[in-house]
Amino acid sequence: MENNIILTGDRPTGPLHLGHYVGSLSNRVRLQNTGKYIPFVMIADLQALTDNAENPAKIRQNILEVALDYLAAGLEPDKTTMFVQSHITALTELPMYYANLVTMSRLERNPTIKNEIKLRGFERNLPVGFMTYPISQAADITAFRAKYVPVGDDQLPMLEQAREIVSAFNRIYKCDVLVEPEAILPDNSSCTRLVGTDGNAKMSKSLGNCIYLKDDEKTVKQKIMSMYTDPEHININDPGHVDGNAVFAYLDAFSNKRHFEEYLPEYQSLDEMKKHYMRGGLGDMKCKKFLNNVMQEMLRPIRERREEYAKDKGEVLNMLKKGTDHAQEVSLETLALVRRAIGVDYFNDEDFIEEFTK
Numbered sequence: 001m002e003n004n005i006i007l008t009g010d011r012p013t014g015p016l017h018l019g020h021y022v023g024s025l026s027n028r029v030r031l032q033n034t035g036k037y038i039p040f041v042m043i044a045d046l047q048a049l050t051d052n053a054e055n056p057a058k059i060r061q062n063i064l065e066v067a068l069d070y071l072a073a074g075l076e077p078d079k080t081t082m083f084v085q086s087h088i089t090a091l092t093e094l095p096m097y098y099a100n101l102v103t104m105s106r107l108e109r110n111p112t113i114k115n116e117i118k119l120r121g122f123e124r125n126l127p128v129g130f131m132t133y134p135i136s137q138a139a140d141i142t143a144f145r146a147k148y149v150p151v152g153d154d155q156l157p158m159l160e161q162a163r164e165i166v167s168a169f170n171r172i173y174k175c176d177v178l179v180e181p182e183a184i185l186p187d188n189s190s191c192t193r194l195v196g197t198d199g200n201a202k203m204s205k206s207l208g209n210c211i212y213l214k215d216d217e218k219t220v221k222q223k224i225m226s227m228y229t230d231p232e233h234i235n236i237n238d239p240g241h242v243d244g245n246a247v248f249a250y251l252d253a254f255s256n257k258r259h260f261e262e263y264l265p266e267y268q269s270l271d272e273m274k275k276h277y278m279r280g281g282l283g284d285m286k287c288k289k290f291l292n293n294v295m296q297e298m299l300r301p302i303r304e305r306r307e308e309y310a311k312d313k314g315e316v317l318n319m320l321k322k323g324t325d326h327a328q329e330v331s332l333e334t335l336a337l338v339r340r341a342i343g344v345d346y347f348n349d350e351d352f353i354e355e356f357t358k
Contacts, residue, residue, distance in 0.1 A: 009042030
């Protein structure tokens with residue numbers, strides 16, 4: 001039988017932002033709506049605790065925020081199983097088995113982990129739980145025997161480590177219990193990693209350079225109007241640079257031909273607009289006003305759906321509970337297969353019981 005299971009998720013350290021949306025969330029909605037896949041989407045509260053252990057209230061407060069963002073973006077409970085990581089018991093047991101298959105030196109070489117350590121300034125004083133993040137992520141994916149994982153390119157090293165763990169497990173225990181996952185990247189290469197509004201290479205809650213899916217119209221406009229552009233483009237007639245310019249990075253990710261027809265008909269395309277900016281004569285304010293029109297159009301239906309779902313938060317919580325119960329059932333089936341492959345299912349192994357009780 002063809003494996004069409006998808007697993008992905010987010011850490012509930014705050015509401016979701018445009019980086020989440022273009023990097024993975026919009027792709028999840030698209031894949032869900034094809035009807036060809038069985039999607040599982042996880043609110044990764046255990047992973048969030050790896051660097052927020054002293055502030056669990058932050059995680060607790062954002063469980064519902066992330067769930068609302070999922071629904072607002074277009075995920076539907078009858079098509080996608082949304083669940084909370086900490087209530088899936090297999091996800092605390094599987095990492096114990098997988099940790100024995102990974103060396104410390106391999107974890108230290110993981111580019112994603114190295115970058116995150118640098119970003120947070122951990123150096124050597126990092127929590128063990130954070131260091132073993134790739135092992136936990138492998139457990140999340142394999143617990144549901146997921147074949148596909150929609151991610152941004154910054155998560156590819158994590159997925160590669162999960163594949164190594166799967167390969168090692170199946171080889172050592174001479175089985176085919178675990179499934180090697182494959183990445184599904186955004187179609188638009190500009191969306192693989194969205195820069196922050198300050199021009200930083202990554203949009204991040206901790207850096208305060210995000211546009212959140214829940215931001216109101218006024219807030220979105222304020223953030224766009226204060227966006228980083230080209231520091232050398234001082235006067236309107238100065239030649240400008242589009243590389244490293246946050247406004248054009250966002251236009252690459254979100255604008256299309258229809259937007260130009262609707263809001264800026266003097267240009268046929270983004271390429272034409274870029275050429276004008278680069279030769280001089282196009283001001284930053286005009287570019288930002290156009291981007292604001294594009295972003296408001298995209299975010300308006302998301303914001304309206306979120307407001308509607310937020311009217312009945314009890315129902316949102318019930319949806320999460322139902323999804324978590326289903327995810328628990330599926331993951332326990334995998335856990336039973338893993339235990340059997342390793343040989344630690346003592347009380348369900350008839351051969352072991354017979355030999356032990358002779």
